[in-house]
Amino acid sequence: MTVLIPGTIAGCSRAPDEQLAEFALQTMTEQSRQNQRMSDQSEAIVDESHQLAEAAKELVERDAEARRDLISAQQELTSQLNEQQSAIYTGHDQLEQDRREIAERRNRDPIIAAIIQNIGLVIACLLPLLVAVQVIWQMQSQEPDHAAVAELLTLELTSEEPFLLPGPRLRQGTLAQEGEKALSS
Numbered sequence: 001m002t003v004l005i006p007g008t009i010a011g012c013s014r015a016p017d018e019q020l021a022e023f024a025l026q027t028m029t030e031q032s033r034q035n036q037r038m039s040d041q042s043e044a045i046v047d048e049s050h051q052l053a054e055a056a057k058e059l060v061e062r063d064a065e066a067r068r069d070l071i072s073a074q075q076e077l078t079s080q081l082n083e084q085q086s087a088i089y090t091g092h093d094q095l096e097q098d099r100r101e102i103a104e105r106r107n108r109d110p111i112i113a114a115i116i117q118n119i120g121l122v123i124a125c126l127l128p129l130l131v132a133v134q135v136i137w138q139m140q141s142q143e144p145d146h147a148a149v150a151e152l153l154t155l156e157l158t159s160e161e162p163f164l165l166p167g168p169r170l171r172q173g174t175l176a177q178e179g180e181k182a183l184s185s
Contacts, residue, residue, distance in 0.1 A: 132157075 131153075138150035156163065 135150040135153050138146040139154070
């Protein structure tokens with residue numbers, strides 16, 4: 001037993017080298033685990049960096065697309081605005097042209113009316129002269145009927161109380177009667 005006791009003591013207690021080897025093994029195992037965790041974290045960081053880079057790339061692409069859409073919309077809006085302004089300018093020009101035509105017509109219409117009135121007055125003044133010329137011409141005619149009609153017309157036009165045509169007295173009397181009726185009303 002004596003041999004067993006120092007053997008068990010020797011077997012129970014380990015040598016300092018073994019403890020050191022075990023400590024080194026534990027340290028290496030722990031170091032290996034830490035290295036593995038750091039490697040896993042590095043891979044996770046790399047993966048996240050790739051995901052972040054992909055997200056940034058997608059963000060840039062969407063931003064570029066949004067800018068293109070914005071520029072396109074702005075160009076379309078500008079085009080529509082230009083078309084509307086063109087339509088307004090065309091309408092304004094047409095309105096101005098219509099205004100000028102109306103102003104010209106306002107100036108021209110009274111002149112034309114005065115010309116028509118003056119031509120009517122000239123015709124009205126010339127008509128008795130034409131009748132007189134016709135009567136004189138008929139009086140010079142050799143036919144007895146034409147001469148008689150012409151003489152009758154001459155007498156009718158020059159008499160104070162015509163038989164066939166109403167004279168100025170009749171017209172003045174009619175005007176006086178109308179004036180009295182208007183005043184009495």
